[in-house]
Amino acid sequence: EFQCSKAKDLEEQLRDLESVCNKNTDLESQLENQREKVSQYLIRIKNLEENLAETVSTKQNLLEEKQCFTERITELESQCSKEKDLEEQLRDLESVCNKNTDLESQLENQREKVSQYLIRIKNLEENLAETVPTKQNLL
Known part of the structure; x- marks a missing residue:
């Protein structure tokens, strides 16, 4: 009976040990699943960081382009103003x-008119010159 009791105790301990082993296996499986999820989250975080860096770079490029366009618009406005001034001039x-x-x-x-007056004056002078000798002859 003592051995029977010991055997029962051993069987119970063995069942407990198997239960603990099964729990450990389940926990290890859960831990592995959690590790896989964490790994996937880390990959997503890395991808999001890369996307964010790309977005920031794109935004910076767009800001630089906007600045260039703004400067060009200012130049064109100045040129247009100069053209309007030149058109006015x-x-x-x-x-x-x-x-x-x-x-x-x-x-x-x-x-x-002056030329015509000069011609008339010349004609008058000629007429006068012709008339004056005639008057002198009369005297």
Whole structure:
């Protein structure tokens, strides 16, 4: 009976040991599953970090492009303002040229009139010269 009791105790201990082994196996399996999940999370974190770095780089590039576009727009606005100033100056110059053309035309008309007056004066002088000797002959 003593041996029977010992055998029962040993069997019970063996069952307890098997139960502990089974629990350990389950826990090891759970631990392995958790390790796999942690590994997957670490991979996801690494991928997210890479995506974030790429996004930050892209954002920086976009900011630089925006700055370049802003500078170009400022240059174009300045150029447009200069072009408008030049167009205004051109209109003023065209107005001056038109006025100059009018003045040249008026000057030409005046020259023509002076030329006609000179011809009339010459004709009058010739008539006078012809008339004066005739008067002297009469005297």
